[in-house]
Amino acid sequence: MIGITSYGGYIPRLRIERKIIAKTMAWYQPVIFGAAKGEKSVANWDEDTLTMAVAAAIDCAQGKDRKKVDAVYMASTTMPFSDRLNSDILATAINVNEEGTTCADFTGSQKAGTTALISGLSALKSGDKKCALVAAADTRKTKMATMSEMYLGDGAAALLLGGDDVIAEFIDSHSINCDFIAHYRGAGKEFDYGWEERWIRDEGFGKIIPQAVAGFLKKTKMAIGDFAKIVYPCYFAATHNGIAKKLGITPEQLQSPMHELCGDTGAAHPLLMLVAALETAKPGDKILLAGFGQGCDVLCFKATDKLASFKGPRGVKGHLAVKRVLTSYEKFITFRQLGESDLGIRGEVTPNTSLTVLWRNRKKFIGLVGGKCRKCGTPQFVFTPMCVNPECNAVGEMDPYEFTDKKASVLMYTGDMLAASIDPPAVYGIVTFADGGRMLADFTDCALDDVKVGLPVTMAFRLRLKDDMRGFRGYFWKAVPEIVG
């Protein structure tokens, strides 16, 4: 048996109420009022596709042996690098073995997530791979006062695939590929170029998803009534329901596309909805999943008895529960760089990133892997081979030590209005790990007033440098203060 052995999700803490967007921008395009329900998730200014994929992967890999992962597939249409393996940065961030692991980026379509999933399952089926991690994320930049701005949210999902402790068995899949262009984004372009909505609804979602599902049912001799949950994205609410009607799906079977909670998260969305479905699934439930974009992928999973004892990660439910409401549309457009705000001369300084330094220290910078002294047992995040413990100072005695999942708290902090920041004040300080080790860190996803000495924090992989001149992005780990509720 092969299938899903764990799942994880990530929805950014920041949410914006759609009526704020509508209230600010409907003077320009009144039609956006039509979609002004609920809220959409917004990647913080220091989040992108990669950081969200890492967050979902960490959520998914909790309690699992990451050293067993031998394939890392990442899916998105908004990868930070066109030529640098994004999935490999993800693999380094979660500290997967470099030797013996295959990494691949899946891109170019909204169904890249389901295609990556089919590829991961195929690799397992062939016996070529034993444990594959599939992560999908998207952060699409949308023009102001557009329906896309209303529909689209940011998010990520990850699935661990394998043959041991399977919680949802993979049954079968079926795909249609056809160049239906609901929208496209040319190489080097920032924004999607879309076609008429009516055509996309009726000829796209409304026909291609039912056709692919019908094809799957024919191939597997299954019936629509066999499924406890049916999962497919469609950001047009009426069309989402129309497809269900056409296929004979009952409201109980239909998985919500979460428009009111986070919006459509692109290549991640089918997987994110699947994670939400697994969160409430019972052993024996069959789940039908479809991903749409230049055709349609259809997959079927069956929840196993192991699902009952599976200790779920934060997933979709947990991430939706913790939020910070962005009350300002201006802040949203500033974070997305839709308007030009002035960082001042201080903000101009962008030294290039030394790729040699990054290569030597990739485990430290990307994976937050420090050292633990074999002589005295002190965990430490340092760059000299000499132990920091003044009673030890042993040389060259460090074993790798992962800090990402260690408990930490605030030692000291500030909120800095002078530092050039997209979201001033820049909050930073020193965090101390309960089991040993401390480090300087930027704080994120918090307001200055949330921070106190002693407050627990978790470490999150974030963007720390966006070098637009050279097209580089620098990543490191930041402290996220725990916020209750």
Added chain:
Amino acid sequence: MGTGIKDKVAIIGMGCTRFGERWDCGSEELMVEAFQECISDAGIDKKQIEAAWFGSCLDEVNVGKSGLPPAIALRLPKIGVTRTENYCASGTEAFRGAVYAVASGAYDICLAIGVEKLKDIGYAGLPDFGSGMGLTNQLWFPNMTAPGCFAMLASAYSAKYGIPMEDIKKAMAHVSVKSHANGALNPKAHLRNPVTEEAVLNSPMVAYPLGLFDCCGVSDGSSCAIVTTPEIAKSLGKKDIVTVKALQTALSNGEEMSYNQWDGSYFTTTDKASALAYKEAGIKNPREELSMIEVHDCFSITELVTMEDLHISERGKAPKDIMDGFYDATGKIPCQIDGGLKCFGHPIGASGMRMIYEMYLQLLNRADKRQLKDPRFGLTHNLGGFPFMNVCSIAILGKHGA
């Protein structure tokens, strides 16, 4: 163990420019201004200077590298000039170089000069040090500024001693009010307006909990000293001779930021360097024996905790001493009698010798309206870098034989 520097080297001349926004001056004019005062005070000929040390910190945005800037600006007679850079201790490090050269017997007369021209960068505050922290740190250090880093001390200090931030803010305000009152009396100071506690407390936030008036001025300026042996000083006809009693420097070794011991409420380096300096100078009880101090009050919180690191105020008691007026001009140990970094200003490479300059003037009874009665020992203190990773330098000065 060495025998220390006490009374081995005398200062025979000093100079210091007015600090401030010297829009009309480059580093060259500033160095010449300080040097002219210094050499005329020393009463020697330029040709008698055998070697020089030069302190500057942010050379990238002003003088450039090497010891050439003063060699050229001052037309020094083709002597050795060594540039010292050690963050905010750069100036005192230049002084240390010159003093040690004389003490070693290698030279009879040496010059130390510091300069910093900060106001040519186009924006307020210190220049961004993003590219100056090294290629590795650049890839992971937070997006920090100097006020932000020092502000962090206040959070840890408040947490350690259970002193509410409002009370710390008040003590910090008193620190600034006192320095403004002192600076108002000093014609060479950058900021010369007295301020009220209310104005300090209501100033806009720069880095929590530091407001604008908790931060020192960013200035242009230069300062310098000519040093020799006490014997040569006497032979030059000097009557009142100021000698160096102690020079200590201590640098963080990374423990503060990487090892779970330091609690974030003090400077480990100042704690150590000051103890060594007192020993070197023969001072047993600094609270009783020091007459005046010039400390590195880049931010009011730095001055507050430094009072404890210098072993003058008890741990956790600096706010009380400050509020009691212990460090005021009329207090037991006046602190920043010249206005401090806060009001005299802080052209980094010039700051160390600006502090020594004030001690020198006070010891020679030349401090005009600021003159203290019969000062015996004066201490200066620089703290460069960040609370968690820094360079501390301390000098103690006094009359020869004191």
